[in-house]
Every structure is written in C-alpha cells, then in structure tokens.
Amino acid sequence: MFERNKPVPELMITDLDRSLAFWVSCLGFTVAYQRPEDGFAYLDLDGAQVMLEQVDPKAGQWLTAPLSKPFGRGINLQIDVKAVAPVIRKLGEMGCPLFRECKDTWYRAESVEVGQREFIVQDPDGYLVRLVERLGERPAFSI
Template identity: 85%
Template sequence: MFERNKLVPELMVTDLQNSLGFWVSCLGFSIAYQRPEDGFAYLDLNGAQVMLEQVDPHAGQWLTARLSKPFGRGINLQIDVVAVAPIIGHLGQAGFSLYRDCQDTWYRADNVEVGQREFIVQDPDGYLVRLVERLGERAI
C-alpha cells in the first residue's frame, strides 16, 4: 500500500497537464494516483510528495483570494534528490531556466554545518522549487 507523508503540500495549478510535464518529466516525480475528472494528481519522488490540483472556479476549492502569478509567493519547496545534475539537464532540454543557479551551500545546524548542492527553479505557475543534493556535515 502507498504510504502518504504526514505533511503534503497541495498546489493549485492553472493547467494540470502542463504542471505534470514539469514535475514528472523534468523533476522525476511519479504519479502515485490521480483523479483526472477532478484535475488532481498525487505525486511522489522517493518519499517527497506533493499534490497538484487544477484551478476550477466552479469546484468550491479552498481559495482565500484570487490567484495571480507567480503562485506561492513567500514559500519554496525543498526536495532532496540523489543528484541535481541530471535534473538540471532535463530542465534545460524542456526550456526551463533556473531561478537560482546551482551552488554548494553550507548551513549551520547547531554545532555542525550541513552541506547541500542546490538550485531553484520555478514551476509553470511560479512556485519556487529548490532541489537539493546532500553533501554531508562538517564541523564548524
């Protein structure tokens, strides 16, 4: 049986098929299940999960205000991946430019620094997605 995480963001999107092209073909997510009649898909990438729902003004969706691009202002979704290089290649082939170029970054976490190779890209609706390849820890 498919195991759902305890926290799974649900992103409203303008075109589900266009978003699936990004999330599945470029980032490598798989479709765990979907309800095409509702414009809904539940995605998974090695335990990183996200739900996508196409905006439908007649569906009674939980929208607190009118959506305008870029969606998700003030949030970025960090997703751990095995390697960022192949994903950057897929994004380039699909015509997506990076919002923030790939770089190695070290963040202090109490008495150690945690390293990650990371870049940020915007999905078709403007959500910021930060893909992270773990580099390990080092002493401060």
Template identity: 65%
Template sequence: MFARSKSVPELMVTDIKKSLHFWTSLIGFQIAYERPEVGFAYLDKNGVQIMLEQYDPAEGQWVTGALQAPFGRGINFQITVDVVDPILQRLADVEWPLFRSCAEAWYRAEAVDVGQREFLVQDPDGYLVRLVESLGERPYSPVSH
C-alpha cells in the first residue's frame, strides 16, 4: 500500500472517464485505486494525490451549492513536477488549450526568491491546475520584482 498524503483534495467531476484521461494520460498521474462502479478514483503522482468523484445528484454527495462550470472557481492546484516540457508536449499533441502559457516566475519567500517554470491549464470541468518545475532559489532582490 502506498503512503497517503495528510491532505488530499477530492474534485467533483461530471465525467470520470474524461477526467481520468486528462489527469493520467496528459498530466501523468497514476491510478492508485479506483471504484469504477461509483465513479471514484484516487490518483498519485510522486506523492501528490487527488481524488476524483463523478457527480451524481441521487447519491447525497457533499456538495455545498450548485455545480456550475468552470468548477473550482477561486482555487488553483499547484503541482510540482520534475520537468514541465513532457506535459506541455502531451497537451499540445491533443491541442489542449493552456489557461496561461509557460513562463519563468520568481516569488519572494522571506529573504529568498523561489523560482519556477510554470503554466496553467484547466481540466475538463474547469479546475485550474498550475504545473511547476523548480528553478531553485536566489537571494531576494526588490529590483527583480
């Protein structure tokens, strides 16, 4: 059995098959386990974990309001990967649109800047996913901001 993270978001989705294609074939997650009869999958990518559950209004799921596309408004899921280029290529191969193109970004964290190559893409239900490749750290410089 693999090690479960202490915090795992569960995303309500409209079509588990489309979502699984996005998260596994394009982004590179593996299915740790699934319950296809109820439209559920637990995904893992090097310790980053996400659960997917297909919405079924007859099942009494934990939904606090109307689900309207795009889902997840106001949140993005940052996922650190070794290299973003293979993911970008898989998305380009199927003409999947990016929400924001890949770019270098530096963010202040106390006395250092933390760098990453990042891009944003939406999953089939509109959840915003930010894939990042670490560029390391450098001393903080107010001139670079």
C-alpha cells in the first residue's frame, strides 16, 4: 500500500472514463486504486494525489448545492511535475487546449523568490489544474 497525502482533494466529476483519460493519459497520473462500480478512482503522480468521484444522485454524496459547469470555480490545483514540456506536448496531441499558456513566474516567499515554469489546463469538468516545474530560488528584491 502506498502512503496517502494529507490532504487529498476529491473532485466530483460527470464521467469517470473521460476524466481518467485526461488525468492519466494527458497529465501522467497513475491509478493507485479504483472502484468502478462506485465511479471512484484514487490517482497519484509522484506523490501528488487526487480522488475522482462520479456524480450519482442516488449515492448520498456530500453536495452542498447543485453542480454546474465549470466545476471548481475559485480553486486551482497546483501539481509539481519534473518537466512541463512533455505534458504540454501530450495535451496538444490529445487536443486539450491550455487555459493559460506556459510561462516562468517568480513568487516572493519572505526573503527569497521561488521560481516555477507553469501553465494551466482545465479538466473535462472545468477544474483548473496548474502544472509546475520548479526553477529554484533567488534572493528577493526589497519592496
């Protein structure tokens, strides 16, 4: 059994097969385990983990309001990858457009800036997924 992270987001989705095609085939996740009869899969990518659960009105799921697309409004999931270029290529081959083009960004964190090459893509239900390649740190400039 593998080690589970704290926390692990669970995303409500409309079609498990379509979501698995995106998360596994395009982004490179593996299925740690799944319960197809429940429309559920637990995914992992080098320690980044996410659960997918297909919406089922008869299952008593924890929904606070009716779902409407795009799902996940107000959240984006940042996921570290070794390199973003192969993922961008795979997304292009699969016909998945980027929500935000790839760029290098530096974020201040106290006395340093943390660099990351990042882009954003939407999964089939509209969740924003930001994939990040780490660029290292540099001293921050005073404001």
